[in-house]
Amino acid sequence: FTQDDLKKIAAYKAVEYVESGMVLGLGTGSTAKHAVNRIGELLRQGKLKDIVGIPTSKITHEQALSLGIPLSDLDSHPVVDLAIDGADEVDPFFNLVKGRGGSLLREKMVESACKKFIVIVDESKLVNYVGGSGLAMPVEVIRFCWKFTAERLRKLFEEAGCVAKLRTVGEKEEPYVTDNGNFIVDLYFKRSIGDLKVASDAILHLAGVVEHGMFLDMATTVIVAGELGLTVKNK
Ligand code: DER
Numbered sequence: 001f002t003q004d005d006l007k008k009i010a011a012y013k014a015v016e017y018v019e020s021g022m023v024l025g026l027g028t029g030s031t032a033k034h035a036v037n038r039i040g041e042l043l044r045q046g047k048l049k050d051i052v053g054i055p056t057s058k059i060t061h062e063q064a065l066s067l068g069i070p071l072s073d074l075d076s077h078p079v080v081d082l083a084i085d086g087a088d089e090v091d092p093f094f095n096l097v098k099g100r101g102g103s104l105l106r107e108k109m110v111e112s113a114c115k116k117f118i119v120i121v122d123e124s125k126l127v128n129y130v131g132g133s134g135l136a137m138p139v140e141v142i143r144f145c146w147k148f149t150a151e152r153l154r155k156l157f158e159e160a161g162c163v164a165k166l167r168t169v170g171e172k173e174e175p176y177v178t179d180n181g182n183f184i185v186d187l188y189f190k191r192s193i194g195d196l197k198v199a200s201d202a203i204l205h206l207a208g209v210v211e212h213g214m215f216l217d218m219a220t221t222v223i224v225a226g227e228l229g230l231t232v233k234n235k
Contacts (some may be wrong), residue, residue, distance in 0.1 A: 006122035027085025040067025099138035100214030123226035136186035161190030
């Protein structure tokens with residue numbers, strides 16, 4: 001299987017949990033894209049009815065529109081039955097890192113409003129503990145004095161050998177701007193950041209920080225597609 005095959009297998013398995021009449025959180029990224037496509041297909045085939053989608057990004061909004069999935073928002077649906085979304089890292093306690101695709105704020109808003117949150121990953125996303133991979137842990141920050149905020153974030157995790165980098169795009173390395181008009185500072189750790197809840201609270205306490213990419217104690221099911229098959233783990 002290619003990695004994309006595995007993403008698709010996990011995504012299709014998650015869509016089996018979708019029932020007609022549900023309000024669905026529609027995730028963002030290359031794995032969630034397959035789930036949104038599948039939902040559109042089942043609606044077209046009449047196998048699913050009366051679905052309302054709550055997109056977690058502008059790009060998912062566009063994809064769902066093109067598939068004819070009826071869309072709404074959290075203002076109209078403050079409680080969501082089920083969200084299906086990918087993740088960058090999943091640890092054995094269902095803690096996640098998300099946001100390397102830049103959509104973490106709206107994802108966290110939607111997924112924290114859900115009764116059930118199914119995470120779909122290929123096996124490459126499994127880690128022993130979140131923040132230990134040395135890969136980016138995204139933090140969405142306001143533009144105003146972002147350097148000041150980035151330095152405070154770096155200092156917060158100095159013990160963990162943290163490097164804080166503004167996320168940029170394109171040849172001219174322009175700052176990446178989120179759907180919400182904010183910047184993202186990616187944190188890279190050389191050593192463990194210790195208790196994740198303590199780290200999460202410390203990050204959110206900094207004025208200038210909007211949200212971070214650690215999704216702690218939110219996922220209710222993790223579906224992993226690997227070379228040896230699918231596993232479905234419930235909390
Ligand atoms: O950026 C995000 O939050 C995405 O959902 C990310 O966590 C997973 O994206 P992928 O399925 O393309 O790896």
